[in-house]
Amino acid sequence: MKITLFIPCFIDQYYPGAGIGMVRILEKLGHSVDYPESQTCCGQPAFNSGYWDEARSVAETMLDAFRDAEAVVGGSGSCGAMLKVFYPELFHGRPREAEAKALAAKTHEFSSFLVNVLGVGDLGASFPAKATFHDGCHGLRELGIKREPRELLKHVRGLELVEMKEAETCCGFGGTFSVKFPEISTAMGEVKCASILETGAELVISNDSSCLMQIQGLFDRQGQKIKSMHLAEVLAHF
Amino acid sequence: MSTESAQFHRDADRLTHDLRHRAWIQKALGGYYVKRDEQKAKYTDWQQARAAAAAAKYEAVNHLDKYLVELTDKLAARGTKVFWAADGAEAAEYIASVARDAGVKRIIKSKTMTGEEIHLPQALEKAGLEVVESDLGEFIVQLRGEPPYHIVFPSMHLTRGEIDGTFQKKLGSAHADTPEELTMIARGVMRQKYCEADMGISGANFAVAETGHISITENEGNARLSTSLPKVLVSIVGIEKVVPKLDDLAVLLPMLATAGAAQNMTCYNTLLGGPRQPGETDGPREFHVVLLDNRRTALLADAEQRDALHCIRCGACLNVCPIFKNIGGHSYGTTYQGPIGSVITPHLRGLQSWKHLSFSSSLCGACAETCPVKIDLHHHLLQNRRNAIEQKPVWWEKPIFAGFAWFMRRPRLYRFAAPLLRLTAPVLHAIRGKDIDPLSMWTRTRDLPAPPSQSFKEYWRDRNAKR
Amino acid sequence: MPNDSREKILRSIREALSVKAPARHLAGTGAAASGHKPQDWLPPVPSSPAELIALFEKNSLDLKTEVRHCADAAAAASELAALARENNWKSVGSHHFALGTETVSALGLPVVFTDQPYETADLERCDGGISGCDCLVAQTGGILVTSASAGGRVLSVLPPHHVVIASAGQLVGDLADAFAVLRKTYGSPPAFVSFITGPSRTGDIERILVLGAHGPKKLTVLLVQS
Numbered sequence: 001m002k003i004t005l006f007i008p009c010f011i012d013q014y015y016p017g018a019g020i021g022m023v024r025i026l027e028k029l030g031h032s033v034d035y036p037e038s039q040t041c042c043g044q045p046a047f048n049s050g051y052w053d054e055a056r057s058v059a060e061t062m063l064d065a066f067r068d069a070e071a072v073v074g075g076s077g078s079c080g081a082m083l084k085v086f087y088p089e090l091f092h093g094r095p096r097e098a099e100a101k102a103l104a105a106k107t108h109e110f111s112s113f114l115v116n117v118l119g120v121g122d123l124g125a126s127f128p129a130k131a132t133f134h135d136g137c138h139g140l141r142e143l144g145i146k147r148e149p150r151e152l153l154k155h156v157r158g159l160e161l162v163e164m165k166e167a168e169t170c171c172g173f174g175g176t177f178s179v180k181f182p183e184i185s186t187a188m189g190e191v192k193c194a195s196i197l198e199t200g201a202e203l204v205i206s207n208d209s210s211c212l213m214q215i216q217g218l219f220d221r222q223g224q225k226i227k228s229m230h231l232a233e234v235l236a237h238f
Numbered sequence: 239m240s241t242e243s244a245q246f247h248r249d250a251d252r253l254t255h256d257l258r259h260r261a262w263i264q265k266a267l268g269g270y271y272v273k274r275d276e277q278k279a280k281y282t283d284w285q286q287a288r289a290a291a292a293a294a295k296y297e298a299v300n301h302l303d304k305y306l307v308e309l310t311d312k313l314a315a316r317g318t319k320v321f322w323a324a325d326g327a328e329a330a331e332y333i334a335s336v337a338r339d340a341g342v343k344r345i346i347k348s349k350t351m352t353g354e355e356i357h358l359p360q361a362l363e364k365a366g367l368e369v370v371e372s373d374l375g376e377f378i379v380q381l382r383g384e385p386p387y388h389i390v391f392p393s394m395h396l397t398r399g400e401i402d403g404t405f406q407k408k409l410g411s412a413h414a415d416t417p418e419e420l421t422m423i424a425r426g427v428m429r430q431k432y433c434e435a436d437m438g439i440s441g442a443n444f445a446v447a448e449t450g451h452i453s454i455t456e457n458e459g460n461a462r463l464s465t466s467l468p469k470v471l472v473s474i475v476g477i478e479k480v481v482p483k484l485d486d487l488a489v490l491l492p493m494l495a496t497a498g499a500a501q502n503m504t505c506y507n508t509l510l511g512g513p514r515q516p517g518e519t520d521g522p523r524e525f526h527v528v529l530l531d532n533r534r535t536a537l538l539a540d541a542e543q544r545d546a547l548h549c550i551r552c553g554a555c556l557n558v559c560p561i562f563k564n565i566g567g568h569s570y571g572t573t574y575q576g577p578i579g580s581v582i583t584p585h586l587r588g589l590q591s592w593k594h595l596s597f598s599s600s601l602c603g604a605c606a607e608t609c610p611v612k613i614d615l616h617h618h619l620l621q622n623r624r625n626a627i628e629q630k631p632v633w634w635e636k637p638i639f640a641g642f643a644w645f646m647r648r649p650r651l652y653r654f655a656a657p658l659l660r661l662t663a664p665v666l667h668a669i670r671g672k673d674i675d676p677l678s679m680w681t682r683t684r685d686l687p688a689p690p691s692q693s694f695k696e697y698w699r700d701r702n703a704k705r
Numbered sequence: 706m707p708n709d710s711r712e713k714i715l716r717s718i719r720e721a722l723s724v725k726a727p728a729r730h731l732a733g734t735g736a737a738a739s740g741h742k743p744q745d746w747l748p749p750v751p752s753s754p755a756e757l758i759a760l761f762e763k764n765s766l767d768l769k770t771e772v773r774h775c776a777d778a779a780a781a782a783s784e785l786a787a788l789a790r791e792n793n794w795k796s797v798g799s800h801h802f803a804l805g806t807e808t809v810s811a812l813g814l815p816v817v818f819t820d821q822p823y824e825t826a827d828l829e830r831c832d833g834g835i836s837g838c839d840c841l842v843a844q845t846g847g848i849l850v851t852s853a854s855a856g857g858r859v860l861s862v863l864p865p866h867h868v869v870i871a872s873a874g875q876l877v878g879d880l881a882d883a884f885a886v887l888r889k890t891y892g893s894p895p896a897f898v899s900f901i902t903g904p905s906r907t908g909d910i911e912r913i914l915v916l917g918a919h920g921p922k923k924l925t926v927l928l929v930q931s
Contacts, residue, residue, distance in 0.1 A: 016693055019697075037699075040646040051627055141602070141603035174602070180679075183255070186683040191560070281747060287743070300722060303715050374918055375909035392909070394911075397911065398910055417910035459921070484894065489746070502845055507899065509894065519852075519857050520857040541727075
């Protein structure tokens, strides 16, 4: 199958390892991977801030970039939700609505794609560590992803996965929320970090790098040794 | 920034740094989650129950005129006086006139958020009437001169020590160590008030059109007493409280209990359809139901957000909201807190002044996931944001997002973002968290990741070059 | 009411409703829902009388409602006398009802009857209130009362100990069944109807459960078999 990668802007800029992990995994599974270089950003910052015209204008570049794709696989729950759930909303009653709906229908979040479309579980990965998984809110509640990352991680040799008490509680990132309401965002992040530390894990994994930016940003400021990795980076250890 | 928004930022800032408050609220709600999940697990199918509850409210709200007329007719047939109030002032004026005409001096009140919304107690006190809150939590915050902290648990932010202090100061009571002792003090005070009051005021959780009843849900029994003992009863009911059929309550009452307080069923669920009828030996001689609009019809007209009127005021969305848990109920500065408050307050009190409530959310969606009547809460926050900006873009944001869009439409320019980030990283790191740092909103409390040696785009280009 | 805003509000409503709202709540439920009554989704209710009683008892235990089984009216009378002794009752409130009238008078205590004109102050001083009910609800552990079945609107909530004398045959499954009893007994439901589910309670102070907030601190059901 030809798989087209959707690499969100902050994975491109800050966490390319997540994207590289996705490439390695999909190629190991025997698929050809395409990456339209004309993609930039899904437009969510403008969308969440109420600037839907500007968001639409950015979204149009994504409609163009993925026009010929069969399956679009993205490495982020929140950006995946933007394409899958919010693009139809954004283009409702407007030109290119059909394209937006088509793109939504063919977009998948990475772990969901592996488990539900490709039907794989064991990728032959090994990563000895005690880890916990943080469910990014958009992936969890907009895309219904909960089981899939755990399904994949349980096959990783040497990985001990413990659930934290507040796995489903928001880390406080929320995109522009994190800088518009930094006090609230930080408080929420502190609660999440405390919950992670309580598990005794040395690694926190998530399917959303934006959450990890918040969580690791707080851990680093606190001087904590704990590391964070995107799901794809862990699974690509083979 | 509106004054309301500035106040919100100040209060949120203060509360989010209050680690005692944070720990206290986490503890207070901890038990709720466990019990609520136990309760939900007993349901044959909780998700189907939500759909059924939502269907009942959808029917009611989308045929509101028909059901309000039916409700009014059935109530009136038993001698109830039904008054339709366009806004809070009309409602307060009517209720004050009822009190005047009946020679009322002392009013006892059971919990009504609708009454809070229109500042009814204050309006009646101004008219020279004594108004006592009978709900324990409301009674406590009334004594302290504070607004309720949570629509269901008004005093959850207070310790027994604080409540004891208040009781000693305001009631002259003896020192009390336990919640039990404090509750008995309040019980003793209230008992006399019930018997002495000449008017009771209540709210309602539901209003049944088919049979002409209002329905009041409570645990303490104060509403039962406030609505039975005084000679005059006034119930203030938002027009959206209507449900079509009595049997709808067979689902709504248990779900209200489960979602709101993790109970199987709340202690007292009472239907009131009229004043003392022939053959009854007690109950109020006069029963007035005040149906309140107060901009609910404006929310009704917003078809996209109309389901916000399904709300049964259970408080579940507050209980699961990480924003609420960190900023506390008082920071909202308005009657309805939490996610539902953030959705409806801009409609009820003005979009531009209150839009900050819709913006102060990470949109995690826990609220919509938990809502027993399936209100699309977090998406309504997005819609409020869009509406606010369409009406009046923020002067300095508009050029930033225009620039963002301009830049993101140009992949060839976007390529330069990565090297630019790498170039500026050391400088930004050196000034991080300081006032001159443009990213200080982030870096005051958090580190930024170091930009990688290669962006994904650069990696991909290299990869293709090698092949 | 001539001076109110009824017409204005109805006009606003009709105008608002001219635009249809999306029925989002229907998403994800589909065919599974058809053919079911809404109450089918609530906690399941057994059908056999023995299981219903067991469910009612389990819920009562959780609620701290005391249930005492009585083989017949005579047993109920002696249980009531025991309650009076255990709780040191000096006076009680009650009304005239099939299961109660003789049993209450046998106590030999002053009785404030609430199904005839009475003074609130007298009822307020009573240690117990003894009433009948319309039915018992197994699913919730609740008791359905109306003015007619429970001696008015106040008897079942003012005295600090409420005792309900009910027959086992009054036990129904869920709230929908209770509403059916209401319709059957009264035609259209009366002006005062209340579900009582346990003694009065509050969690308003530190979320710690306290019984007897304003309503009765104790609730006892004397369940008469025959």
